Amino acid sequence: MALDETRAISGTFGEVWREGNQMTQASEMQAKVKVHKADIKVSGDRWIGKKVVALEGTGSLKGFKVTSEMLQMHDPVAKNEKGYVKTELISKLDDPEAYGCERIRLKNVIFDEIPLVGWKVGEIVEEEWPFTFKGYELLDPIVES
Known part of the structure; x- marks a missing residue:
């Protein structure tokens, strides 16, 4: 069976949700699980x-700087109350020509850096928020119908 090119998924339709709210400023997201292994030598x-x-x-x-939402979310860190903020993120990829929608929940997300200032005259301000997570759930898989 040949590939139907129209079914290739475009990132244009990607969304990020946090605490039940869509993060409309998001322009790029990636997440991966690294598998750590130990060598086993057998006689x-x-x-x-x-x-x-x-x-x-x-x-x-990654996303465009539109509001101070992410910075305000980390306000307890600045006040040294907890040291970090834990949340969940849901990635949604829903290209209308794809076989369906894929949603993945990332659990126990902790952001690694808190960008405070970063701008340049004549350029659109973008931010990057690297994070770690512990656990994920495939909420909606894409399957060929």
Whole structure:
């Protein structure tokens, strides 16, 4: 069966949701899970086996500076009350020509950096928020129909 090119998903229809609200300023998001393995050497075997010992979730969220929402969310950090803010993010990819919508929930998201100032005369201000997460859930998978 040949690929139907019209079904290739465009990032144009990507959305990010936090605390039930769409983050309309988001322009790019990525998240991945790194699998950490330990070598297992067995007597009488030249092959080195692998054992999964840990999982690590990392990602980043990029977007246009429209409001101070993200900075205000981290206000307790500035006041040294908690040291971090934990939240959940939902990525939604819903190209109308695709086989369906994909939604993935990232759990226990903690942002790694808090950008305070970053602008240049004549340029649109964009921000990047790198983060780590612990756990995810595929809410809506895309399946060929």
